[in-house]
Amino acid sequence: MPEGDYSGLMLTDPPTGQDSASKPRRVLVVDDEYGPRESIAYTLATSFSVETADRAAEALKKIKDQDYHVVVLDIRMPEMDGIKALEELRKIDPHVSVIILTGYGMLSTAQQAMVGGANQYMRKPPDVAELIDAVRHQAEAAQLRRHQAKMASDAIALHGALKKEIESNQPQIWQARASVELVHDLNNPLTVVIGYSALMVEEAQKLAELDPELGRRMADYSVIVGKAAEYCHHLSENWRTASKKTSEFTLVDIVAVAFEVKQVIFFGSPIIQIIGSAEAWIKASKYELMRVFQNVLKNSIEAGATRVTTEFSSKGGKVLVTVTDNGPGMDEDRVHRVMHGGFTSKENGTGLGLSICRHLIGAHGGEFFIESEPGVGTTIRLVFPGSFKK
Secondary structure, three states: OOOOOOHHHOOOOOOOOOOOOOOOOEEEEEOOOHHHHHHHHHHHOOOOEEEEEOOHHHHHHHHHHOOOOEEEEEOOOOOOOHHHHHHHHHHHOOOOEEEEEEOOOOHHHHHHHHHOOOOEEEEOOOOHHHHHHHHHHHHHHHHHHHHHHHHHHHHHHHHHHHHHHHHHOOOOOHHHHHHHHHHHHHHHHHHHHHHHHHHHHHHHHHHHHOOHHHHHHHHHHHHHHHHHHHHHHHHHHHHHOOOOOOOOOEEEEHHHHHHHHHHHOOOOOOOEEEEEOOOOEEEEOHHHHHHHHHHHHHHHHHOOOOOEEEEEEEEOOEEEEEEEEOOOOOOHHHHHHHHHOOOOOOOOOOOOHHHHHHHHHHHOOOEEEEEEEOOOEEEEEEEEEOOOOO
């Protein structure tokens, strides 16, 4: 199709593809040229709910007034070009998908648009089938991003409400406290699920180039998302059946559990070092141990530690776990308060983390100790009854 020729986009019957039972996804076409703008709008009209704008300023006003799934944006326009319009658009809506159209075919222009926040670029005039597929794919990606943002917002709002409730009513009834503990521990793995889901979406867009390395990374992300989701499922199931039965204990390698928490919850952070015994077996609930390591390591990192060392050893039939950080440390009064829960120095904290750990370790027949010194750091010692791998 010659550049500037849009006759191929003027279809006798506009393409279909949108499920009639669902609400059409909203698309905004922005182009100062009447012919290309109306041709693209007509092409997408049956599959999507389409609006148009002939200037960037008009488009920005529309985006302020309502949400769109996809914006198809020409890069060359008077008054405000597509690059500047994209910059302003992202200030209004960070989640909408933006497909940049460039008539130049210049790689540098396309790269500039991608750096500025575009999700995809296409040569102008676009191929009909490619355009429809691109808009459909980008609409789905935008809908997922909005869903993820809402989940994150809801989690923050719930967390704030729970914190206020704790401040006004000190958690002394264990049944009520258990509910707060559940939400507290779900926040971290749910954040991981959301974060890795977003990475998967972005990498999936690049897989169109059939890059084997990106494919491998996509598979790795999927595995981690699956592990985090499995962890969330266990926490919710554990609460649902809490009144009926206790957690089932099996033979568990606690060193392997610590490595899994480092990978799944903390993205393999180099701040966390695991040393000592290569394996250490105890009778335990794997997921309850994950809650312990999640809370202990998270507390150290959020307190400002740049190094957290977890060391495993065995002595006298016991498994010893020592977690040492180089954070700001605590005085004796603060140590006493954090051990009993309800106290936190963090803006969004509940003060339950270490109290949860002490409770869970006690349920495993273990012991929990804290040693801390202001300006030096904190050491947490966990002692479990040892076992032998069969």
